Amino acid sequence: MTSKLTKIGQELQLLRRERLAPWSFVLLVLLLVVAAANGRALLAKQNAMAAALRADYATLVAALREQAGRGVETATAPGALGFSVLANPAVLPPASLGPLAVGQSDLLPAHYPITARGAHTFLTQQELDNPLRLALGNFDVAFVIVWLLPLVIIALSFNLVSGERERGVLAMSVAAGASITDLIAAKFAARVLSVLAALTIGILGAALVTRVPIASATDALALAGVWLGAALYALIWFALALWVNSKLRNSDQNATILAGAWLAFVIIAPALTNLAAVTAFAPPSRVTLTTELREASEAADRAAAADRDQYFFDHPDMQGGEMDTSAYYQSVARSEASIEQAIMPLLAQFDTQAERQQRVVSGLQYLSPSTLTYQMLTALTGGDGMRHREFRRQALLFHQDWRAFFVRPLERGTRLSAADYANLPEFAFRDSPISHTLLRVAPSAGALLLVTLLLLVSASRRLRRLPLI
Amino acid sequence: MIATVLRKEFLAVLRDGRVLTGAAALLALGIIALASGAARYSALAGERAAAQALVAEQWTQQGEKNPHSAAHYGVYAFRPALPLSFFDPGVVSFEGVAIWLEAHKRNFATGRPADDMTPLARFGELSLSFVFQALVPLALILMAYAAFSRERETGTLRLLLATGVTPGQLFIGKFLGIFAAAVVLLAPIVLLALLALALAGGTVWLPAALLLLAVYLLYGVVLMLFALVVSARASSSQMALLILLAFWATTTFVVPRLAADLGRVLAPTPTRAAFMQGVEEGINGGLGGLPPAARIAARRDALLKIYKVERQEDLPINFQGVVFGIQDEISNAAYDQEFATLNAAIDSQVDILEAASILSPRAALALVSQELAGTSLAHQRHFERAAEDFRRELMALLNRDITVNSKAGDTGYRAGADLWRTTGEFRYQPESLHASLARSGAPLMVLVLWLLATVLAVAMTTRRLQVLSQ
Numbered sequence: 001m002t003s004k005l006t007k008i009g010q011e012l013q014l015l016r017r018e019r020l021a022p023w024s025f026v027l028l029v030l031l032l033v034v035a036a037a038n039g040r041a042l043l044a045k046q047n048a049m050a051a052a053l054r055a056d057y058a059t060l061v062a063a064l065r066e067q068a069g070r071g072v073e074t075a076t077a078p079g080a081l082g083f084s085v086l087a088n089p090a091v092l093p094p095a096s097l098g099p100l101a102v103g104q105s106d107l108l109p110a111h112y113p114i115t116a117r118g119a120h121t122f123l124t125q126q127e128l129d130n131p132l133r134l135a136l137g138n139f140d141v142a143f144v145i146v147w148l149l150p151l152v153i154i155a156l157s158f159n160l161v162s163g164e165r166e167r168g169v170l171a172m173s174v175a176a177g178a179s180i181t182d183l184i185a186a187k188f189a190a191r192v193l194s195v196l197a198a199l200t201i202g203i204l205g206a207a208l209v210t211r212v213p214i215a216s217a218t219d220a221l222a223l224a225g226v227w228l229g230a231a232l233y234a235l236i237w238f239a240l241a242l243w244v245n246s247k248l249r250n251s252d253q254n255a256t257i258l259a260g261a262w263l264a265f266v267i268i269a270p271a272l273t274n275l276a277a278v279t280a281f282a283p284p285s286r287v288t289l290t291t292e293l294r295e296a297s298e299a300a301d302r303a304a305a306a307d308r309d310q311y312f313f314d315h316p317d318m319q320g321g322e323m324d325t326s327a328y329y330q331s332v333a334r335s336e337a338s339i340e341q342a343i344m345p346l347l348a349q350f351d352t353q354a355e356r357q358q359r360v361v362s363g364l365q366y367l368s369p370s371t372l373t374y375q376m377l378t379a380l381t382g383g384d385g386m387r388h389r390e391f392r393r394q395a396l397l398f399h400q401d402w403r404a405f406f407v408r409p410l411e412r413g414t415r416l417s418a419a420d421y422a423n424l425p426e427f428a429f430r431d432s433p434i435s436h437t438l439l440r441v442a443p444s445a446g447a448l449l450l451v452t453l454l455l456l457v458s459a460s461r462r463l464r465r466l467p468l469i
Numbered sequence: 470m471i472a473t474v475l476r477k478e479f480l481a482v483l484r485d486g487r488v489l490t491g492a493a494a495l496l497a498l499g500i501i502a503l504a505s506g507a508a509r510y511s512a513l514a515g516e517r518a519a520a521q522a523l524v525a526e527q528w529t530q531q532g533e534k535n536p537h538s539a540a541h542y543g544v545y546a547f548r549p550a551l552p553l554s555f556f557d558p559g560v561v562s563f564e565g566v567a568i569w570l571e572a573h574k575r576n577f578a579t580g581r582p583a584d585d586m587t588p589l590a591r592f593g594e595l596s597l598s599f600v601f602q603a604l605v606p607l608a609l610i611l612m613a614y615a616a617f618s619r620e621r622e623t624g625t626l627r628l629l630l631a632t633g634v635t636p637g638q639l640f641i642g643k644f645l646g647i648f649a650a651a652v653v654l655l656a657p658i659v660l661l662a663l664l665a666l667a668l669a670g671g672t673v674w675l676p677a678a679l680l681l682l683a684v685y686l687l688y689g690v691v692l693m694l695f696a697l698v699v700s701a702r703a704s705s706s707q708m709a710l711l712i713l714l715a716f717w718a719t720t721t722f723v724v725p726r727l728a729a730d731l732g733r734v735l736a737p738t739p740t741r742a743a744f745m746q747g748v749e750e751g752i753n754g755g756l757g758g759l760p761p762a763a764r765i766a767a768r769r770d771a772l773l774k775i776y777k778v779e780r781q782e783d784l785p786i787n788f789q790g791v792v793f794g795i796q797d798e799i800s801n802a803a804y805d806q807e808f809a810t811l812n813a814a815i816d817s818q819v820d821i822l823e824a825a826s827i828l829s830p831r832a833a834l835a836l837v838s839q840e841l842a843g844t845s846l847a848h849q850r851h852f853e854r855a856a857e858d859f860r861r862e863l864m865a866l867l868n869r870d871i872t873v874n875s876k877a878g879d880t881g882y883r884a885g886a887d888l889w890r891t892t893g894e895f896r897y898q899p900e901s902l903h904a905s906l907a908r909s910g911a912p913l914m915v916l917v918l919w920l921l922a923t924v925l926a927v928a929m930t931t932r933r934l935q936v937l938s939q
Binding site: 020034038041042045049052053056089103104107108111124125126127128129130131132133134135136137138139143147148151154155159251252255256259260263266267268270271272273274275277278279283285286287288289290291294295297298301350353354357358360361371374375378383384385 | 487491498501505516517520523524527531538542545547559560562563564565566567569577579580581582583584585586587588589590591592593594595599603604607611615706707710711714715718722723725726727729730731732733734737738739740741742743744746811814815818819822846849
C-alpha cells in the first residue's frame with residue numbers, strides 16, 4: 001500500500017514537471033472562478049431587480065393606504081385598484097447557487113406583475129435581454145465543467161499508456177522489475193487526484209465568489225451535489241481516456257478518438273436530443289396563440305359593448321355620459337375572466353408539450369454524460385426550469401387570491417378601507433426541499449458511476465495483458 | 470512541383486478512412502440540420518403569412534366602431550420567416566415574432582421560439598451554420614494537423630526537400646491538396662443547401678447565399694493555413710493536435726461566450742420594470758419640458774385662434790382626435806427614448822463581442838453570417854422599426870378620422886369597413902443585402918486581418934522550416 005502511495009507521489013512530482021499539466025490546473029481553477037464572478041454579476045442584478053420591485057410596490061401601497069384613509073375615491077374602489085392601479089410583483093428569489101449553472105433562468109421571467117386581470121396578461125411576459133447573448137449561451141460554472149473540463153482531462157491523459165509505450169518506458173520499467181499495471185495505475189491516480197483537487201478548489205472558490213451561504217444546510221447540500229456531479233463527470237472522462245488507451249492505438253489516434261467523443265457527447269448528443277424532443281412533441285404555435293388571444297379579446301369586447309348597452313338601457317338617465325366605475329369594472333372583470341377562460345387551455349397545451357419534451361430528454365439524456373451532468377447541475381442550482389415551473393404554479397394560485405381580494409368587494413359593491421390594505425395577499429415563494437432535487441438527480445449520478453466502473457474494469461482487464469512496445 | 474504535392478495530399482486525404490468516416494458523419498449531421506431547418510422554415514413561413522392575412526381580415530371585418538376603439542383593438546405584425554434562416558437561425562430563436570400594434574403603446578415582440586425548447590437548446594441549436602462554424606473547422610484541423618509534423622517525424626520531409634521542392638511550394642501544394650479534398654467532401658451538403666434555398670426562395674436570396682459561401686470559404690482558408698503553420702512549427706504531431714484543439718475550443722466556444730457575458734456585466738440591459746417605469750415617467754413628464762396637459766391646452770388655444778371661435782365645443786373639428794394625437798406624440802417619444810437606452814446597451818454588448826472577435830475569428834464569422842442570412846439583431850430591429858412606423862401611421866390616420874369626421878363629445882361616432890380598408894395592410898420588406906453588408910464591415914475586417922496574419926505566419930514558417938525533429 002505504502003509503495004503504491006509512493007508511486008502516486010512520484011507521478012504527481014512528474015506531472016508537476018510537465019509543461020502542460022500545472023497550467024491546465026491553474027486554468028481550470030481560474031475559469032471556474034471567473035465563471036462564478038460572472039454569475040455573481042447576474043445574481044446581483046436579479047437581487048437588485050427583486051428589491052426594486054418590492055420597494056416600488058411597498059411605496060405604492062403605502063401611498064394608496066394613506067389616500068384611502070383620507071377617503072380618496074380611486075384608493076378605495078376595488079375595481080380601479082385591482083384592474084388599473086395595483087400590481088403586486090410576485091418575485092422568484094434568485095437561487096443562491098443559481099449563478100453556478102444559469103440554465104434556463106436567464107430566459108424565464110423571474111417575476112410576474114400580478115393584477116386582478118386574467119393570468120394571460122402576465123404569463124406571456126418576458127424579461128429584456130440581449131438576444132445575441134442568449135443565443136451564444138452563458139459562461140457559467142456549468143459551462144466550464146461540462147464543456148471545458150473534459151478537454152483538460154483529454155489533454156492530460158490521451159497518451160497515458162500510449163505515450164509510455166511510444167517512448168519505450170514500459171519496456172524499461174519491466175526490465176527494472178516494476179509492475180506495469182502499478183505504473184499505469186499510479187499515473188492515472190496522479191492525474192485523477194490533481195484534477196479532483198483543482199475541481200474542489202475551483203468550486204469552493206466559485207462558491208466563495210458568489211457568496212453561497214454554505215452555513216445553510218440546503219445550500220451546502222446543493223453545493224456538495226454540484227461538486228459530486230462535477231467529480232463523477234471528471235471520473236467518467238478519465239475512465240474513457242484510460243479505456244481508449246487500453247485499445248493500444250497510438251497517441252494521435254487516441255487524441256482524435258477522444259476529441260471525437262467530446263464532440264459526440266458535448267455537442268451532438270444534446271443538440272440531437274433537443275431536436276428529437278422538439279420534433280416528437282412540437283410546441284403549439286405561438287402565432288396561433290396570438291390570433292386566438294385576439295379572437296377571445298374581440299369576443300370579450302363585444303360582450304363588454306353589450307354590457308354597456310344594457311347599462312344605458314337600465315340607466316336611461318346616464319345616457320350620453322360615462323358608465324359608473326363600479327359597473328364599468330364589473331364588465332372588465334367579466335371580459336378578463338372570459339379571455340382567460342379561452343386562453344388558459346391553450347397555455348396549458350404549451351405546458352403539456354413541454355412536459356412531454358422533458359420526458360424525452362429524461363430518457364435520451366443517458367446517451368451522453370454531458371447531457372446528464374448538465375441536467376444534474378442545472379437541477380441542483382434551480383436553473384433547469386423545474387424551479388420556474390413551481391414558481392409559476394404558486395404565482396397562479398396567488399393570482400387567484402389576489403383577484404378575489406378585489407373582485408369580491410367589486411361584486412358586492414363595497415369599498416376598501418385603509419384597514420383592508422393590511423390584508424392584501426402577499427406572495428412568498430416556497431422552494432421545494434433539496435431532498436426532492438437530490439432524489440431527482442440520484443439516478444443520473446448512479447448512471448455516471450456505473451459507466452465509469454464498467455469502463456475501468458474493461459480497461460484494467462485489457463491493460464493486464466499489455467504488450468510492452 | 471506544386472501540382473505533384475497537391476495531388477499526393479488530395480489523394481492521401483481522400484484515402485484516409487478516418488477522414489471519410491468523419492466526412493460521412495458530418496454529411497449526416499448536415500442533412501439532419503438542413504432537413505430540420507428547412508422543415509421549420511416552411512412551417513413558420515406558412516404560419517406567419519397565414520396569420521398576417523388573418524389579422525388583416527380581422528381588421529377590415531371588425532364591424533362598425535369608434536376609430537379609437539379600433540385603435541385599441543389594433544393589428545399584429547408578424548415577422549416573416551426568411552429562407553436563409555434555415556441555414557443560420559442567428560438570434561431569431563431568441564426574438565419575439567409578433568408585435569401587437571395598438572393605441573398609445575409600443576409593445577415588445579412576443580412569442581420567442583426558444584421559450585418552447587428544452588433546456589438542452591442552450592447547448593446550441595443544430596443548424597447548418599453551426600455545422601460549418603464549429604464542426605467543419607474541427608474536421609479541417611484533424612485533416613491538417615499532421616501535414617508537416619508527421620513528415621518530419623518519419624524523416625520524409627528531409628527527402629522531399631532534397632528533391633528540390635522549396636518549403637513554400639510544399640506548403641502551397643499541401644494547402645491546396647487538403648483544401649481541395651475538404652471542398653470535395655463538403656460539396657454535397659453545400660449543393661443540397663443551395664438547392665433547398667432555390668426551392669424555398671427562388672433566386673432572390675442567391676447573392677446572399679453566394680456571399681455566405683465566400684465568407685465561409687475565407688474562414689476555411691484562414692483555419693487551414695493556421696493549422697498547417699502549427700503543424701510546421703510544433704515540436705510533434707501530438708503537440709500540434711493539442712494546440713489546434715485548444716485553439717478550436719477557445720475560439721469557437723470560450724471567447725464568444727465570455728465576451729457576451731462580459732458585455733452583460735459592463736453594459737447591462739435595463740430590466741423590464743425599469744423600462745416600463747421610464748416610459749411612464751416620460752409620458753407623465755411630457756415633451757420638451759412641457760407637461761401633457763399644458764401641451765394640450767396650448768394646442769387648443771392655437772386651434773381656437775385659427776378657427777376664430779371662443780369655446781372648444783364650437784370647433785368644426787373633434788378636439789378629442791387632436792388630444793389622442795398629442796398623447797401619441799408624447800408616448801412615442803417616451804418609448805423611443807427607452808428603446809434607445811435598451812438598444813444602446815445591446816449595441817455596447819455587441820461592440821464588446823466584435824472587439825473580442827479579434828481573438829476569435831469564429832465570432833466574426835458568426836456575426837457576418839447572421840447579417841447575410843437576415844437573422845441578426847439588426848434585422849430584427851429593422852422589422853420592429855417597420856412595425857412601429859406602421860403603427861404610428863395607423864394611429865395618426867385613425868386620430869385624423871376622429872378629428873375630421875366626428876363632433877366634440879360625440880362618443881357615438883362609428884366608422885366602418887371603408888375606413889379600415891384605407892389603412893392598408895402591414896407588409897414587411899426585409900432589408901437589402903447592401904445594408905447587411907454595410908453592417909458587416911468590422912467583422913469582415915477581422916476575418917481579413919486573420920487572413921493577413923496567417924499568410925504572414927506562412928511566409929515566416931516556410932522561410933525557416935524545421936526539417937528534423939528535435
